[in-house]
Amino acid sequence: MNTNQPQHRYHHSNNHNNHQPRPHQQTGVQVTLGQRFPLTIKRLGINGEGIGYFKRKLVFVKGALPNEVIVAEVTGIKPSFLTAKIHRLKTPSPDRVNPRDDYAAEVGGFELEHLAYPAQLDFKRDVVLQSLEKFQPKGYRNFELKPTIGMDNPYEYRNKAQFQVRRDEDGHVIAGLYRERSHDLVDLKTCSVQMPATMRVIRGVVDLMEELDVSTYDEKHGTGLVRTVVVRVAKGTGEVQVVFVTAKAPFPQEAEMVDQLLTKFPEVVSIMQNINNDKTSLIWGEKTTLLAGKPQIREVLNGLQFNLSARAFLQLNPYQTVRLYDEALKALALSDNETVIDAYSGVGTIGLSIAHAAKEVRGMDVIADAVDDANENARINNIDNVHYETGTAETIIPKWLNEGFRPDALIVDPPRTGLDDGLINAILSAKPKKFVYISCNPSTLARDLVKLTNQYHVDYIQSVDMMPQTARCEAVVKFTRA
Template identity: 50%
Template sequence: MAYSQQLVEKRDILIQALERHTKLDIEKLDIRPTIGMDDPWLYRNKSQFQLGEIKGNYIAGLYSINSHRLIDIPNCIVQHPATNKAVRVVKEILSDLHIPVYDERKRTGLVRTIVARVAVGTGDVQVVLITAKKDLPKKELIVAEIQKRLPEVKSIIQNINGKKTSLIFGDESLQLGGEETIQEVLGDISFELSSRAFFQLNPIQTVKLYDEVKTAAGLTGKEKVVDAYCGVGTIGLWLADKAGEVRGMDVVKEGIRDARKNAERLGLKNAHYEVGKAETVMPKWVKAGWRPDVVVVDPPRAGCDETLLDTILKTGAKTVVYVSCNPSTLAKDLNKLMKKYKIEYMQPVDMFPQTSHVECVSQIVLK
């Protein structure tokens, strides 16, 4: 489908979700045209490719739909070239050094997944080897070869995941070589990214998305802002120069550690971050007498937790900015928020060209 038409259809996906899950009068809603990308290719800054072995050859890619048949993907046209290259070269190094590949069926072997992330603003690359066991043979040799063949790799991490699970990352990470984090730049702000911290996958469109969040938040410099599901603090730090105080929370402790470091490095005294679930932390703040004026939520695909929605309704924050990556759960959550709030406008943003995914920034205000 031509890219211009993809943008039209993505807006329609949002409309269909609202029709299916809400009783809102769609005709009366201000749903704006989708903000697209100038060059909708080679944009994804992170890949998580499973490793496999076919007739002695190492392959890295993704599973065929509804199966455990691994498809080799030496080059992906929506992945940033630096991630394509990193996966290819690391796969060659593991093959050259005869490091055993994990076999999911037999539960034998060692290396399960190669994760590659590029900081588009700086060119720094991070490589994470997900292994089934902690003991990694020829560790120093692997690191030396990666650094020799891929000088752009500034961080080499091993993550251990021995569980029978579809989750990529385990709980334990070890720094094998280089730095623990890589530096990314968005607009005028730089961020430190550790291997497990969430960061938007399309940095070019992220700037457009966060500018939309800033517009929707309508800050004057005095507001108390909550950045729920904050990751490494990107949205809150984007808003901090126009806010009185920003408070963020996330369950990934590495992300919160990065968020605190990022705020400190930017000299922001008005941004505070806490480890925990949004639905647990926010009620605690409210109970202690701290009530937000603006709540920004950027939840996972499953949408917001019921308790968090209840807390938002109780706080009576004047503006809620809902950043959604799933129109269906957005629509369901809007149903609950509509008890006290109304939708001013909805702005779809295309973060994932050539796919059916669409993000949306909704400005929701107290009735």
């Protein structure tokens, strides 16, 4: 954990396509693709790319770090910015380190693996700061931004591997992630951020698919069977679930695959098939069936047991999840006679973690399976003061208010898109005196704060590094009613 307050070493930039040139930028700079020039990197953008200026024109350079001097080679020309790659690194940053993964520069999810970990933590706090400066919610200059809570070992933390499966030019089965901005699959035989059990099992699945000659999906022609393999491990129990996402229902080698998987990997206790026959970039289809074992695996967090269905959301980093929820509970500062709404409740991990400190917890989620899991998880843990319903928060909260329920506290943990306008209005109508927002996207957080700060005061923002080696950042925001 880094406890030093950063001195704005790393700065935020918005998505390239939305970036407006600064007033002093010259948009008429004449450059050509492949042109090379010296460039000093001034800061990092929100996606972890280096940012410099060539003749006052903004240049984004993937893999470059602040204060580095490089020879840049132009790879893209837009009216308000250029993209470039490092042709030669003349003066490296003292924070530059060698990535553990040799493909880190090729696929997404490793944007900062070449940046020393203390500097990653500084960057993530600064992304929050720069997002606030862009949207300027009321009082933002006085917000307390606490140093990012990091990991002692920022590797081997991801509890789920979700790898695309294809055959290479030689006909061999490969599994991994797409090369950035392409559908060229990179075969990941190792991965430093995955929990070892996920990689051990997924590489075993690949070997069995090769051995049994299992058909893989052909994206171009829409033919073949297995599109994606998802492996999730429960850190608390060691149980592993394997999901085959297929383009159609029949799985000719199902019996042999199941038998050999269970024999070779006794930790695999659940084998599922999800059917997605749409031509889409979305991973999951609507239908999931059990092939072998049980339909859920069991995780343990903060002493609580959670059953997880194949599609149930759970934070990818079980080590930091406990810290994140501890920070949320600390921010809520509940008394035992207070009622709480847990919006975007998932399988109930947050609500059940705070239930011991509250009189009653009510939650909701749009995924029915997750709500079923949440209510089942309450029963498993003998917690009788929680209740979950299926639906949107912006619909259910007003319903509860009309029924006379008055929450003392509210906790939200939305997706990267942030809070729906309807939910913000519902929050402002409910007016809970205590309010905590867990954000996984500083930009949408800062946007939402513009409306929320009309009625709420931000006590502090605590950033938490849930995904080391990436540019992603989570934050816990403590509010009190203004």
